[in-house]
Amino acid sequence: MPHTTTPLPSKTSIQLEDVESAAKPQRIIPTDYTDNNINQDENKRLKDVEISVPVVYGTMAFYLGKKANELQSHKWTVYVRGATNEDLGVVIKQVVFQLHPSFDNPIRVVESPPFELSECGWGEFEICISILFHDDVCDKHVDLFHLLKLYPDAESGPQSTKKPVVVETYNEIVFPDPSENFLARVLNHPAVYVPRLPAGFNLPAPVPSPNMNVKGKYDAKNHPLNHWFINFSEADELLKLASARQQVQAHILKLRRQLSMLDGPPQPSKLAYGHTWAVLKL
Numbered sequence: 141m142p143h144t145t146t147p148l149p150s151k152t153s154i155q156l157e158d159v160e161s162a163a164k165p166q167r168i169i170p171t172d173y174t175d176n177n178i179n180q181d182e183n184k185r186l187k188d189v190e191i192s193v194p195v196v197y198g199t200m201a202f203y204l205g206k207k208a209n210e211l212q213s214h215k216w217t218v219y220v221r222g223a224t225n226e227d228l229g230v231v232i233k234q235v236v237f238q239l240h241p242s243f244d245n246p247i248r249v250v251e252s253p254p255f256e257l258s259e260c261g262w263g264e265f266e267i268c269i270s271i272l273f274h275d276d277v278c279d280k281h282v283d284l285f286h287l288l289k290l291y292p293d294a295e296s297g298p299q300s301t302k303k304p305v306v307v308e309t310y311n312e313i314v315f316p317d318p319s320e321n322f323l324a325r326v327l328n329h330p331a332v333y334v335p336r337l338p339a340g341f342n343l344p345a346p347v348p349s350p351n352m353n354v355k356g357k358y359d360a361k362n363h364p365l366n367h368w369f370i371n372f373s374e375a376d377e378l379l380k381l382a383s384a385r386q387q388v389q390a391h392i393l394k395l396r397r398q399l400s401m402l403d404g405p406p407q408p409s410k411l412a413y414g415h416t417w418a419v420l421k422l
Contacts, residue, residue: 198308219256
């Protein structure tokens, strides 16, 4: 199954470990995240504190239309982004994408935001996405699995060169007992959920991670795919749930009316007639 590819820089030393699938929305703790795996002194870590980082991972595929051929029917992008497309470079060190073996250089490493890569091809397959973190965040990683989808569902209509096929999953990566430096660095960052700290609690001045990318800041607002990203805000989700509940209730009422029409008006039973006759006779 040949493909035409545009290779990205890779590091063959990266090894992908066995992991569990994260197909359903959930709170993910990096693999084997324990006290013994953190290179921080105990007095520099904050007990009973939990940092949560919402992430969205997925693919976006555009049909090439008249430019399509047997080997290249779609151009697609796989990515890891913030829930509202914030810069995740403050937490994530690099993302490794493992493509189908038929691609040249199937293991791709992206070391700065936006954490994404684009390709052309014709087939759908599962992509392994490995997320690695800065040294003061965690020395473990999170692996996710995503099925690349190129073709729209039947109810969505025919393929279009103007509207992509977008499939995304929302999860939250949880970091228990974070280091003081990590907490100080992300305390006011829009991509990170930090709990309310006790009054009078003082953190040291934030220090950039030694391996943090110092390239130009990622401009999320001008991302070329920004228009097509799914909005995962809590307010929108609540509105969607309320709308769905109303639709379900209306459908139930409609079915009840249809059932009552099929049954017809209630008919008195023989027992009821007998009971009435007996009363009149008395």
